[in-house]
Amino acid sequence: AIWNLGSINADMVYALPHLPAPGETLAASGLQRFLGGKGANMSVAAARAGAHVRHIGAVGSDGLWARDRLTEYGVDTRHIAQVDQPTGHAIIAVDAQGENLIILFPGANHAIGADQVSAALTDSDTGDLLVFQNETTAQVEAAKLGRERGLTVCYAAAPFSAPAVQAVLPYLDFLILNEVEAAQLQQATGLAPADLPVEHVIVTLGSKGARYHQRGQVAAEFPAHKVKAVDTTGAGDTFTGYVLAGMDRGMPMAQAITQANRAAALMVMRPGTADVIPDLKEVREAALD
Numbered sequence: 001a002i003w004n005l006g007s008i009n010a011d012m013v014y015a016l017p018h019l020p021a022p023g024e025t026l027a028a029s030g031l032q033r034f035l036g037g038k039g040a041n042m043s044v045a046a047a048r049a050g051a052h053v054r055h056i057g058a059v060g061s062d063g064l065w066a067r068d069r070l071t072e073y074g075v076d077t078r079h080i081a082q083v084d085q086p087t088g089h090a091i092i093a094v095d096a097q098g099e100n101l102i103i104l105f106p107g108a109n110h111a112i113g114a115d116q117v118s119a120a121l122t123d124s125d126t127g128d129l130l131v132f133q134n135e136t137t138a139q140v141e142a143a144k145l146g147r148e149r150g151l152t153v154c155y156a157a158a159p160f161s162a163p164a165v166q167a168v169l170p171y172l173d174f175l176i177l178n179e180v181e182a183a184q185l186q187q188a189t190g191l192a193p194a195d196l197p198v199e200h201v202i203v204t205l206g207s208k209g210a211r212y213h214q215r216g217q218v219a220a221e222f223p224a225h226k227v228k229a230v231d232t233t234g235a236g237d238t239f240t241g242y243v244l245a246g247m248d249r250g251m252p253m254a255q256a257i258t259q260a261n262r263a264a265a266l267m268v269m270r271p272g273t274a275d276v277i278p279d280l281k282e283v284r285e286a287a288l289d
């Protein structure tokens with residue numbers, strides 16, 4: 001199974017004629033609400049890829065729909081707590097040109113305590129995967145506990161913070177980050193991806209694909225598929241969810257990455273995030289060059 005200590009957000013997308021200026025009051029012509037948050041996206045992606053995913057997280061009383069939607073998408077939500085805080089949300093203003101402005105409020109995602117994580121992980125088995133990202137509290141405690149319990153500890157270093165990565169680095173078996181984040185980490189630590197003290201490191205390269213470093217081995221490149229990109233949001237989370245699902249199934253890493261590149265390529269071709277992540281059948285059958 002995959003244990004995901006992950007953020008759950010309501011993405012509130014407001015359509016506006018232009019982005020508001022300081023002091024301006026502006027009426028939106030439309031509002032759409034989507035399930036979001038890197039954590040929720042990864043849970044949905046891994047579940048769509050066929051994995052058994054147990055999400056550890058928190059929502060407020062205004063976010064029960066988000067928990068229900070995760071359940072509908074096949075994610076085990078019994079370890080998502082309801083807390084006395086607003087559900088994490090993003091207020092996303094989008095103008096007619098597609099330019100955006102985002103206000104992110106972590107809310108309930110920052111009300112997850114180490115006790116909640118440790119209570120959930122008492123159900124874990126040696127060999128399970130634990131993943132987390134930098135959008136919740138209790139990251140270091142989870143990483144330590146995962147290590148102690150013999151889980152494969154995985155971290156997606158986004159949104160990037162050098163101190164956050166450095167705090168969990170000693171406990172990681174697997175680190176995934178994009179090219180910009182890899183450069184920021186190298187800046188902070190002086191270590192290139194190949195030199196990090198982590199068994200598996202994947203650097204995603206956007207339209208160039210991904211690079212995999214296994215400790216002590218020559219890096220392997222996995223070129224991306226050539227597609228028309230219309231919306232890259234959620235591509236990285238989809239990629240990560242698919243890699244994790246492959247690892248959890250015991251696939252060789254090369255095969256897991258190949259499948260993740262296919263899933264992420266489909267994802268960039270469509271607008272939307274969690275609600276449109278492709279399932280394994282689509283990923284296997286899609287004609288991609």
Ligand code: ADP
Pocket residue numbers: 178179204205206207208209210224225226227229232234235236237239260261262264265268
């Ligand atoms: P993030 O969105 O987290 O910054 P990347 O931009 O590196 O991550 O993209 C993650 C993955 O999504 C890539 O490794 C690749 O598989 C896929 N991807 C992203 N952009 C494209 C694109 N333009 N064409 C094809 N695949 C893409």
